[in-house]
Amino acid sequence: MARRKRERLILLNSYGLDTNLLIVLFFIMVFGFIMIYSASYYSSGLNKSYDYDSMHLLKSQVIYSILGIVMMLVVSCINYHFWSYFAVLGYLGCIALILLLKVPGLGVTVKGATRWLKVGPVQFQVAEPVKLIMIVFMAALIVSRRRHLKSWFSMVRMVIPSGIIAVLIWKISDNMSTAAILLGTAVFMIYVVHPEQWKFIVCALGVVVVVAVVIHYVKGLDPLQLQEGDFRFARIRAWLEPYEYEQDTAFQSLQGVYAIGSGGLWGKGLGNSIQKLGKIPEPYNDYIFAIICEELGIFGAGLIILLFIYLLYRIYTISQTAEDLLGRMISIGVMSHIALQVILNLLVVTRLFPTTGVTLPFFSYGGTATVFLLMEIGLVLNVNKYSIRRRLDAVRQSV
Numbered sequence: 001m002a003r004r005k006r007e008r009l010i011l012l013n014s015y016g017l018d019t020n021l022l023i024v025l026f027f028i029m030v031f032g033f034i035m036i037y038s039a040s041y042y043s044s045g046l047n048k049s050y051d052y053d054s055m056h057l058l059k060s061q062v063i064y065s066i067l068g069i070v071m072m073l074v075v076s077c078i079n080y081h082f083w084s085y086f087a088v089l090g091y092l093g094c095i096a097l098i099l100l101l102k103v104p105g106l107g108v109t110v111k112g113a114t115r116w117l118k119v120g121p122v123q124f125q126v127a128e129p130v131k132l133i134m135i136v137f138m139a140a141l142i143v144s145r146r147r148h149l150k151s152w153f154s155m156v157r158m159v160i161p162s163g164i165i166a167v168l169i170w171k172i173s174d175n176m177s178t179a180a181i182l183l184g185t186a187v188f189m190i191y192v193v194h195p196e197q198w199k200f201i202v203c204a205l206g207v208v209v210v211v212a213v214v215i216h217y218v219k220g221l222d223p224l225q226l227q228e229g230d231f232r233f234a235r236i237r238a239w240l241e242p243y244e245y246e247q248d249t250a251f252q253s254l255q256g257v258y259a260i261g262s263g264g265l266w267g268k269g270l271g272n273s274i275q276k277l278g279k280i281p282e283p284y285n286d287y288i289f290a291i292i293c294e295e296l297g298i299f300g301a302g303l304i305i306l307l308f309i310y311l312l313y314r315i316y317t318i319s320q321t322a323e324d325l326l327g328r329m330i331s332i333g334v335m336s337h338i339a340l341q342v343i344l345n346l347l348v349v350t351r352l353f354p355t356t357g358v359t360l361p362f363f364s365y366g367g368t369a370t371v372f373l374l375m376e377i378g379l380v381l382n383v384n385k386y387s388i389r390r391r392l393d394a395v396r397q398s399v
Contacts, residue, residue, distance in 0.1 A: 017076070018384050021314040025362075025377060028307050029065060032363040036061050038271050039291045040284040040365065057284060057365050064367030068374030075378030076385065080330055083379075087140035090133040091161060097126045098168045115173040127169060127178040128372040131185075134165060135333035135376065138186050142193055143326045149194050162186035176232065177356035181340050188336040189329055215240070232354075239354040249355075255279045256290035256349050260301075267297030284365040286357060289349045304363070308342050318384045327383035334376045 037058040045054035053059075083090075101107035101114050108116035108123060117126050141158060148154045166179035191200045218236045238249035246254050259275035262268070273294045276283040283291050293301045312335050319331030338361055345360040347353035359366055361373055 017381060018314060018318065021311070021318070021377070021381070021384075024307055024311045024314065028304075028311065028362045031304065031307070033058060033062060033065075034270070035288055035292055035363055036284050036365050038273070038295060039276050039288050041271075042277055043283070060367060061365055061370065064370050065374070067367075068371040071371060072374040072378035072381070075375050076381035078382065079386070080327060080379055080382045083136045084140040084143070084326055087137045091137045091165075094130045094133050094137075094165055095168065097130060098165070098172050101126060101172050113174040115175055124368040125366070126173065127175055128368045130165065130169065131178070131182060131337055132372050132376055132379075134162060134182055135185065135189075135330060135337060136379070138162060138189050139326055139329035139333055142189060142329050143324075146193060146325060149190070150196060152199065155190065155194065155199065158190055159183070159186055175357065177344065177358045181337065181344070181358070184340050185333055185336045188340075189333050192332050193325070193329070235354045239351065242351070252281060252287065253348075253351050253355050256287045257351055259287075259290040259294035260350065263294040263297045263301075265297050266299055267293070267295045270295050286345065286359055286364060287349055288363050288365075289346060289360055292363075305346075308338075308361075312339055315380050318380055318387070321387045322383050323386045323390050327386065331380050331383050334380050337376065338373070 037055065040057040041054040044050050044056045045052055047056070050056035097117065100117055106117055106119065107114040108118050110116060115125055115127065116123055138161075141161065145154065145158060149158075162183055162185075166183045169182065170176050170179040187200070191197060194200065215236060218233050219240055234245075234249050238245040239253070242250040242254055245251075255275050259273065259280065262274070268274075273283075273291050275294055276291050280287050280290065289301065289304075292304060296303075315331055315335040315338075319328045319335065322328040322331060341358055341361055344353065344356065344358040345364075348356055348358060359369060362370065
């Protein structure tokens with residue numbers, strides 16, 4: 001009787017559909033729909049290109065989310081080992097996608113940055129599929145080189161492929177934040193399996209020293225030296241001395257802080273944000289967390305953070321029960337990608353970090369990002385599926 005009960009419990013998840021993971025994902029996505037509508041209905045209702053439809057962005061996000069859920073279920077049914085056979089081909093595909101941004105008629109430039117690729121009626125942000133492909137590539141690379149991880153040379157050599165993609169993304173699409181996330185995800189994946197993790201601590205201290213030197217250098221620059229091409233230095237300067245740049249570079253970040261501060265503990269109420277009424281540009285994108293804080297207060301913001309923590313915990317749990325190293329690395333890669341993006345977004349919105357273009361997963365408006373994030377979840381579900389089958393076989397053999 002006990003054995004049959006255990007089998008039934010395991011069979012409930014035999015398709016890889018971890019119920020706890022899906023439930024928290026459902027709450028995050030629904031919460032995201034509500035906040036995207038709340039943050040966008042005013043500006044959408046005034047936008048002629050949206051036919052003055054206040055629900056335009058919400059409808060678009062829901063459509064892309066449905067497509068993403070379908071893709072998630074499809075990916076969850078395909079053995080994750082299958083993707084590792086095409087890891088090298090996928091890596092070359094990443095390089096090709098990034099280089100296509102330079103082809104006239106294919107690369108789409110928005111606000112001075114060419115980050116979108118348009119092929120016929122389809123338009124998507126190149127960085128999103130690249131993130132997914134690089135997680136699989138790094139997982140396959142770590143599995144193939146796991147016996148050669150001890151030396152500094154081997155460790156650096158394994159980071160080089162991700163470094164190449166990061167540099168291409170940075171230089172061609174002018175997207176330094178995505179480059180940092182790609183590199184950070186790769187480094188964390190290697191860190192998890194490396195037998196001498198102290199080496200990463202040394203590297204991290206080195207990065208801290210470099211960052212401190214850069215901040216000190218920028219702080220000593222004369223404002224007239226911050227030319228148009230040095231916009232990243234200008235952002236750092238605006239982060240250090242926001243009130244000197246409150247009318248231009250620091251305007252958005254200060255408005256975000258005002259939104260967070262005015263929300264208090266319980267917020268002004270859903271839909272009652274003042275800062276979204278023209279103060280924060282595109283409040284449904286990078287700074288949607290500020291609108292959440294203003295409308296729902298610290299309570300609502302804390303709830304969202306807890307939901308993300310539980311989502312990451314579920315992915316981490318699946319990684320620890322994975323059937324093999326490949327499954328573990330894929331899950332760790334997905335977890336570290338989502339964690340880095342959430343952390344960076346929250347740091348930027350709360351002015352603990354200079355302004356970057358990092359969105360909040362499942363909350364910020366973005367069809368391409370949503371589809372590929374859900375595909376990453378699909379990979380994790382497939383890893384879970386095969387680990388469950390292994391446990392089910394163990395239960396049956398124990399009798």
